[in-house]
Amino acid sequence: MNKQLSILLVGTIGSANYLDRVSGLAQVVTTIIPGEGDTTTQKKFPVTSFTTAEQCSGKTHELYDLIPDSSKKSLLYFEENGPINIIEKKTAGNIYQSRLRLICWLNPNRISNASNKDNIGVAVMNDIIKRLTAQSYFHDTINRLFASVVVKVETIPEKNPNLFSKYDYSEKETQFLMHPFDYFGLDLSVQYMVPYACINNFSPTAPTTVC
Numbered sequence: 001m002n003k004q005l006s007i008l009l010v011g012t013i014g015s016a017n018y019l020d021r022v023s024g025l026a027q028v029v030t031t032i033i034p035g036e037g038d039t040t041t042q043k044k045f046p047v048t049s050f051t052t053a054e055q056c057s058g059k060t061h062e063l064y065d066l067i068p069d070s071s072k073k074s075l076l077y078f079e080e081n082g083p084i085n086i087i088e089k090k091t092a093g094n095i096y097q098s099r100l101r102l103i104c105w106l107n108p109n110r111i112s113n114a115s116n117k118d119n120i121g122v123a124v125m126n127d128i129i130k131r132l133t134a135q136s137y138f139h140d141t142i143n144r145l146f147a148s149v150v151v152k153v154e155t156i157p158e159k160n161p162n163l164f165s166k167y168d169y170s171e172k173e174t175q176f177l178m179h180p181f182d183y184f185g186l187d188l189s190v191q192y193m194v195p196y197a198c199i200n201n202f203s204p205t206a207p208t209t210v211c
Contacts, residue, residue: 002098003049004143005190006078009100009151011142013076013131018111018124020073023048025080025100026066028166043168046077067169068176068183073110074124078102079166081187093147093195099154102186103163104128109180121182129153129186146192157185 006024013022026046033041046066066075082099089095106124108117132151140146157163161177163185169177177183 001084001096001145001194002078002080002100004145005098005192006049006100008140008142008146008149009078009102009132009188009190010076012138012151013128016127016131018074018106018120018127019076020110021048021066021075023050023066023077025049026077026103027051029065045167045169048077067167067173068105068107068181069173070107070176072105073107075105076102076128087191090193093193093197095148095191095193098190098192100188100190101157102128102188103183104185105176105181105183107176107181117180121184125156125184125186132188140192145194145198147195147198149190149192152189152191153186154189155187157187159184 003025010022010024013019027049028044029047029051030042030044033043035041048066066077068075079101080099081101085097087095087097104124106121108120111117111120111124133153137148137150140149161174163183164177
């Protein structure tokens with residue numbers, strides 16, 4: 001469910017002039033890179049949630065990856081940050097809680113021409129928080145699967161390269177985690193209901209959405 005939930009959150013954030021490559025729940029892809037002689041190296045990197053295996057293995061995988069580089073204005077994607085909990089079972093449906101981490105990487109030089117760009121990261125972070133939490137609750141108009149969605153920012157994790165530690169970035173790529181580039185994470189708690197009305201008429205051969 002977290003994949004569908006992340007797509008909903010992307011829609012909730014909406015468009016902004018500082019956003020460039022935006023994804024829902026990132027997928028982690030492992031590739032084998034040939035080295036000298038018979039040696040090989042494994043490389044793990046994130047790709048957009050809709051990327052197929054064929055696209056990852058092709059020469060154009062950079063069109064789908066979520067690796068920082070100077071050609072991009074920004075990257076925004078989500079990661080799972082714990083199990084999904086069932087909070088309550090109601091007559092109308094189950095209430096769940098998901099924990100997701102939002103990762104945002106920024107290239108201030110492509111976002112603004114202002115001489116002082118050091119505040120761009122703070123401004124973007126607070127704008128995203130405002131967009132995600134502007135409503136006390138909202139309903140899913142994208143997947144038509146969730147109801148009474150409540151987003152809370154629980155913590156802002158420490159800013160350091162460990163935010164990207166699950167990926168194998170090269171020295172060339174890690175330079176984009178240093179000044180003048182910027183990044184941040186947001187640890188989100190998302191509570192939502194999946195109404196039975198959305199799933200009772202489901203058929204493996206002919207799915208029907210009734211919400």
